[in-house]
Amino acid sequence: MKGKILLAATLGMQMLVAYPAAAAPASPAAAHVYVNGEQASLEKAPILVDQRTYVSASDASQILQADWTMSAGSGVLKLSDEQSFTFGLKDGKVAVNGKWSEKGQGAIVRDGQVYLPLRWLVEQAGGKVAWNAEKKAVEIMAALHEGSLVLLTDDKLTKEEQAYVESVKKKQGIYQQGKLYVVARGESPNPGYGLQVTHTQWSWEQLLVYVKQTKPEPGKMYTQAITYPHIVAKADLPPYTTVVFLDADTKKPLFAPEK
Incomplete structure (x- = not known):
């Protein structure tokens, strides 16, 4: 049986006006993220854009136990030798394992800080996302290696x-x-x-x-x-x-x- 890691990102209940993705303003999201039931220490507060939660690249690397590196105009989140995501920081494009994807969700840059789409990344990594109405939380189950x-x-x-x-x-x-x-x-x-x-x-x-x-x-x-x-x-x-x-x-x- 594969081990499981539980992340609960508690989101504020707030209504946003619909904007095009490129022009959508960032609003504060709840700052609480729990890993295995334990609250993670985030460097930056998450933001909410078009009802999607974005976390800073450094926090995403911590949550997913990945490696984040940046070069001219792009950033790479590497989960393993077999799985990585490349984000174009100027054009909003994203590549999965080296191949550009039309369905991918790109990064957002705010005040010089790179933010990545939390839900999309977890699902790409094989995780499952569900909304817990009673807890008002997003619960993410991500499969890990046994042990x-x-x-x-x-x-x-x-x-x-x-x-x-x-x-x-x-x-x-x-x-x-x-x-x-x-x-x-x-x-x-x-x-x-x-x-x-x-x-x-x-x-x-x-x-x-x-x-x-x-x-x-x-x-x-x-x-x-x-x-x-x-x-x-x-x-x-x-x-x-x-x-x-x-x-x-x-x-x-x-x-x-x-x-």
């Missing part, structure tokens, strides 16, 4: 698990206790330093987890306070499989010493 990695916040851990995280998070490294994994960056001078899982990939009997070491944004002021960036996850894996954490930028083992 998966689920990111957790500290408040969702048992007291024993929290104690384990506290015991290892201050020293850089990758730690494991049963199905629980802790990826710790170590001491950092301000909150601008962090860790982010960009995507996962299966390779034979290994689950490859790509982690990006984020840095402070140029010109942005941060509170000078010691932090200990870390990621906590649980892996439910088939027998004889292992988890390998890789640097999303170098594709080498995470925290590997530089030569």
Whole structure:
């Protein structure tokens, strides 16, 4: 049985005047997105255009565990070696696996930020979308590979698990206790330093987890306070499989010493 990941994007009930797609203004949508029942931390609030919910490209990559890259005039959201989406940022066109699609839903650029159509992307990735009138939420069921990695916040851990995280998070490294994994960056001078899982990939009997070491944004002021960036996850894996954490930028083992 394939694992399932549940995303619930709670949408505000608001009426919009019908506009052509190219001219439709963006309205704020609800900012709550839940992954596996847990609220995701979004960098940008979603927007609602022609009754469609758009999320920032960086948030879409987090939700779908994909890799987002930009070049001149286009952006690519890569879910795996077999599946990718290319968005034309000037003409609104979209290509699925390298082939331009007339039925695809393009990206929207607002104030220099790229937004991608959430529902269309999830359905293209094999997911199912349903409206829950009682909860007033969009529920998305997306099929995943058997066995998966689920990111957790500290408040969702048992007291024993929290104690384990506290015991290892201050020293850089990758730690494991049963199905629980802790990826710790170590001491950092301000909150601008962090860790982010960009995507996962299966390779034979290994689950490859790509982690990006984020840095402070140029010109942005941060509170000078010691932090200990870390990621906590649980892996439910088939027998004889292992988890390998890789640097999303170098594709080498995470925290590997530089030569």
